[in-house]
Amino acid sequence: MAVASAVARVPFSGRRPSVIPGFGITLGFTLVYLSLIVLIPIAALVLRAGGLGFERFFEIATDPRVVAALRVSFGTSLAAAMVNAVFGLIVAWVLVRYRFPGRKILDATVDLPFALPTAVAGIALTALYAGNGWIGQLFAPFGIKIAYTQIGIVIALIFIGLPFVVRTVQPVLEEIDREREEASATLGANRRQTFWRVVLPTLAPALLTGFALAFARAVGEYGSVIFIAGNIPYVTEIAPLLIVIRLEEFDYAGATAVAAVMLGISFLMLLAINLIQAWARRRFGDV
Secondary structure, rough: HHHHHHHHOOOOOOOOOOOOOOHHHHHHHHHHHHHHHHHHHHHHHHHHHHHHOHHHHHHHHOOHHHHHHHHHHHHHHHHHHHHHHHHHHHHHHHHHOOOOOOHHHHHHOHHHHHHHHHHHHHHHHHHOOOOOOHHHHHHHHHHHOOOHHHHHHHHHHHHHHHHHHHHHHHHHHHHHHHHHHHHHOOOOHHHHHHHHHHHHHHHHHHHHHHHHHHHHHHHHOOHHHHHHOOOOOOOOOOOOOOHHHHHHOHHHHHHOOOOOHHHHHHHHHHHHHHHHHHHHHHHHHHO
């Protein structure tokens, strides 16, 4: 009776109780923090680009050098992200499914690109893949040049993007119930069929997330690329470097326009990836 009367005295506010204490404060802090760190700078960039006028903006965005730099940046980033999606899955699979001496050391090595300064990575990769480098000299007799080409850019972007795929896929792979794989085997499926029809659909959302993160990281990469790229206009010049060049020339309008174009293309590509990821979650979420 006492409990019932106490419950009866609790006023009904019409609001659902919050699971997190202080939700209103934390939500407000989140919105303010994201606005200061992300939304306001992006909005300032868009407004600055919009102030150029359509004709001036279109003139800068369609400049042959700008178009070539954007093509190099997004083309190499997409290629590197695709390579990382495949081999990042393989690395995560080995780290999760197998036990061997040195596994923990190998697992820790995956995170080295996070800690290593990008300029140091660029210098090291250039020294390795140059014509007289340890790896580059192996390809030189066949007329294959790696450093100072788009191949070198892709290699640098693979280096900095691999951890994003591995660390995104690895926790999901650890949580996969192996009983599904065993059930698939008992129903007559071979290893390849089990992987493609049972394991991969479950990993698809996480794999797409890792792909998106690696791609986004590669598009804006600067330090590890400028050393191995050679920075040849129309050939190996990347868009972030072109922005820096425009700033050094005090061409703030040109830098802003190139940055705005990069922002727009990146947003559309990441939106497409997120839509595919959402479809994969709905399609394979209950596999």
